[in-house]
Amino acid sequence: xxxxxxxxxxxxxxxxxxxxxxxxxxxxxxxxxxxxxxxxxxxxxxxxxxxxxxxxxxxxxxxxxxxxxxxxxxxxxxxxxxxxxxxxxxxxxxxxxxxxxxxxxxxxxxxxxxxxxxxxxxxxxxxxxxxxxxxxxxxxxxxxxxxxxxxxxxxxxxxxxxxxxxxxxxxxxxxxxxxxxxxxxxxxxxxxxxxxxxxxxxxxxxxx
Ligand SMILES: [Zn+2]
Numbered sequence: 001x002x003x004x005x006x007x008x009x010x011x012x013x014x015x016x017x018x019x020x021x022x023x024x025x026x027x028x029x030x031x032x033x034x035x036x037x038x039x040x041x042x043x044x045x046x047x048x049x050x051x052x053x054x055x056x057x058x059x060x061x062x063x064x065x066x067x068x069x070x071x072x073x074x075x076x077x078x079x080x081x082x083x084x085x086x087x088x089x090x091x092x093x094x095x096x097x098x099x100x101x102x103x104x105x106x107x108x109x110x111x112x113x114x115x116x117x118x119x120x121x122x123x124x125x126x127x128x129x130x131x132x133x134x135x136x137x138x139x140x141x142x143x144x145x146x147x148x149x150x151x152x153x154x155x156x157x158x159x160x161x162x163x164x165x166x167x168x169x170x171x172x173x174x175x176x177x178x179x180x181x182x183x184x185x186x187x188x189x190x191x192x193x194x195x196x197x198x199x200x201x202x203x204x205x206x207x208x
Contacts, residue, residue: 001124002131002189004155004203008068009134016061017127023053024119027100051097058089058126062133069137070146077182078140085133096122128198132189138204139178139187148206149173152188155201161194164202171207 001017003010030045062085071078099105105119138150152167154160160168163186177187185192188202 002127002201004131004134004188004201005205006134006203009065009131012061012065012068013127013130016057016130017123019057020054020123020126021116021120023050023057024096024100024105024123025116026050027097028105028119031100031103031106047097047101050100051093054096055089055093058093059086062089062130065130065133066137069134069140070142070144071137071140072143074143075141078137081136081140085129088129092126125198128189128200131201131203132187132191132197135188135190135204136181138206139174139181141178147174148208150177150204151207152177153203153205155203157199157201159199160202161200163193164188164195164200167202177204 002013004013026045027047027050030050063082066078066082066085067073073079073082100119149171150173151169151171152164154164154168167186181187181190181192188204189197189200191197193200
């Protein structure tokens with residue numbers, strides 16, 4: 001799970017991960033219980049209930065993360081980024097709910113491995129997306145016109161991609177990193193990294 005040593009981001013990320021896992025586990029269990037004959041109980045945690053709950057959790061958490069990063073929600077760039085996040089959240093919620101309903105994570109397919117193992121690996125991608133939002137928010141136009149420098153620090157992943165290694169330790173202005181993000185989509189967890197950002201546990205550290 002992505003951790004950045006940031007006192008604001010890490011608790012949000014931990015809670016997000018735990019809540020998503022609880023939802024997914026409930027959806028997987030509801031599917032396995034197979035009690036459609038019990039009146040009033042069938043579909044109590046249906047595919048659409050799970051999809052909706054996951055989408056709402058992701059939307060609320062992503063919005064809070066973007067706000068807490070200091071990004072100016074009324075700025076056109078941030079607005080567009082937020083819209084894109086909503087599209088991604090809705091599409092991904094649909095996909096994970098469909099996969100759970102289709103039994104991808106049911107006991108028989110896991111050969112006695114813990115139910116959570118596979119779905120947790122998938123939820124890690126969601127947590128990485130939240131890291132992407134946080135780091136872009138830190139360098140995006142902010143409401144309070146704060147200006148600060150940020151240092152790129154690599155995390156605990158054993159293998160770092162070349163983009164991250166090349167940036168490790170660099171201290172640059174917020175504006176510099178923002179330009180790199182706009183032009184090349186390069187920032188911690190950013191899609192422009194050589195690794196695509198999915199295994200990246202880099203972070204920006206504010207240097208004031
Ligand atoms: Zn990285």
